[in-house]
Amino acid sequence: xxxxxxxxxxxxxxxANNLRHITVKSQNMKGRGDISVYVPKGYVTSDLPFVILLxxxxxxxxxxxxxxxxxxxxxxxxxQKLIEPMVIAMPSDGLWGDGSAYVKHTSxxxxxxxxxxxxxxxxxxxxxxxxxxxxxIAGLSMGGFGALRLGVKYNKLFSGVSGLSSxxxxxxxxxxxxxxxxxxxxxxxxxxxxxQTIQKHKNNLPPLRxxxxxxxxxxxxxxxxxxxxxxxxxxxxxxENPGKHEWSYWETHIKESMLFFNEILKK
Numbered sequence: 001x002x003x004x005x006x007x008x009x010x011x012x013x014x015x016a017n018n019l020r021h022i023t024v025k026s027q028n029m030k031g032r033g034d035i036s037v038y039v040p041k042g043y044v045t046s047d048l049p050f051v052i053l054l055x056x057x058x059x060x061x062x063x064x065x066x067x068x069x070x071x072x073x074x075x076x077x078x079x080q081k082l083i084e085p086m087v088i089a090m091p092s093d094g095l096w097g098d099g100s101a102y103v104k105h106t107s108x109x110x111x112x113x114x115x116x117x118x119x120x121x122x123x124x125x126x127x128x129x130x131x132x133x134x135x136x137i138a139g140l141s142m143g144g145f146g147a148l149r150l151g152v153k154y155n156k157l158f159s160g161v162s163g164l165s166s167x168x169x170x171x172x173x174x175x176x177x178x179x180x181x182x183x184x185x186x187x188x189x190x191x192x193x194x195x196q197t198i199q200k201h202k203n204n205l206p207p208l209r210x211x212x213x214x215x216x217x218x219x220x221x222x223x224x225x226x227x228x229x230x231x232x233x234x235x236x237x238x239x240e241n242p243g244k245h246e247w248s249y250w251e252t253h254i255k256e257s258m259l260f261f262n263e264i265l266k267k
Contacts, residue, residue, distance in 0.1 A: 003120045006032075019071045021061075024121050028112040029094050034061040035121055038071035038088040039128055040078050047132040049159075049265060050087035051258070052118055054139030054146045057099035057176040061092040068251040074258070083262040086136075087129055091118045093142070098177035101170065101184050102146030103191065114146065115154050136261045138162040140250045141218070142173065148194045148210065155204045160264045162257035163210035165245055168221040169193045175217060195228045208236045209260050211253055213243030 010021040022035040040048070053070070055063045064070045070088060077083045093110060094100040100110040114137075122129040137158050139147035144166025151161030167173060170184050170192035189196040198205065212222040219240070226238040237260070243249035 002124060004117075004124070007121070007125060009125050017071055018075060019065055020126070022121055022125055024117065026113055026117045028109040028117055030108050033094065033113055033117060034092045035118060036061045036065055036090040037122065037126060038065070038074055038090075039126060040075065040085040040087070043085050043128055046127060047130045048085055048087050048128045049134040049136065049261070050089055050122060050129055051136045051138060051261060052114065052147075053088050053090045054102065054114070054137070054143030055090070055093060056139070056141030056143050057173075059093075059099075059143075060095060061090050064088075064090045067247045068254060070254060073255070077255070077258065083258055084265050086258070086261065087122065087126060087133075089118055089122055093146070097179040097183070099142045099173070101142055101167075101173060102150060103170075103184055103186055105183065111150060115150055115157060119157075134159045134265065136160045136162075136264075138164070138254075138257045138261075139166075140164040141245065142167055142176070144210065145170075145172075145194065148208075149191075149197045151206060152194075152197050152201050152208070155201055155206050158206050160207045160261050161209070162260055163194075164250055164253055164257065165212050165216050165218055166194070166210055166222060167218060168195065168225045172218060172221055195225055198229065198234065199232070202232065202234055205234065207260070207264055209238070209257070210236070211239040211241060211256065213245065213249045214240050215243060216245045216249075218245060 004024040006025045008023045020037045137151040144163030148163045151158045
């Protein structure tokens with residue numbers, strides 16, 4: 001029985017480059033949500049691992065594929081035997097304002113949209129995914145905040161977590177959005193600070209990595225998070241690279257996240 005009132009999935013006759021598109025009606029969002037899905041060609045197994053890949057402010061489900069060609073890159077890396085076959089699920093954030101931050105709002109629960117509805121939609125509509133599939137989460141900027149926070153908070157679900165150029169605390173949203181920060185208030189620091197979330201769940205952390213460009217406006221927040229985790233001897237992989245808060249950086253460095261997940265699959 002479907003977990004959704006309505007579902008739609010693109011017709012394979014009109015799809016291109018192994019990219020599929022899903023729309024489901026989500027009770028958590030009180031409306032419809034979109035997911036673009038890369039499915040490796042030639043695999044009929046029902047339990048491929050999958051990555052939930054989150055976008056940043058101003059974006060939507062299509063932006064990772066149409067700004068970085070991630071679906072084309074994934075197929076190349078798989079064909080080259082650099083990584084094992086993985087499905088990539090790219091959901092919208094709910095399209096609230098300039099960005100929902102993947103948190104609960106008074107009008108909708110964008111957190112549960114990601115951790116409940118997106119996996120359920122894949123399991124139901126993508127034959128290569130099952131309840132036995134290992135699940136990872138990654139994202140850029142606001143999506144990095146969502147990936148790090150949700151990946152740690154729901155550590156029983158995710159086998160690995162990665163953030164690129166991540167917002168590390170909700171105050172940094174003011175650099176990008178016109179909506180007031182009060183719209184994102186969750187009532188406690190554990191829900192609006194990546195460090196506080198990690199500290200709460202420090203005994204049950206999935207493998208964790210994050211990176212940032214040295215000329216990115218978010219670099220100091222990422223450096224601070226790295227220092228805080230190091231001070232507590234919390235295992236993580238942190239990298240700084242040349243670059244700014246821009247698509248050329250994310251197009252280049254998303255590969256590191258996929259290789260990180262691939263190493264986890266080998267264990």
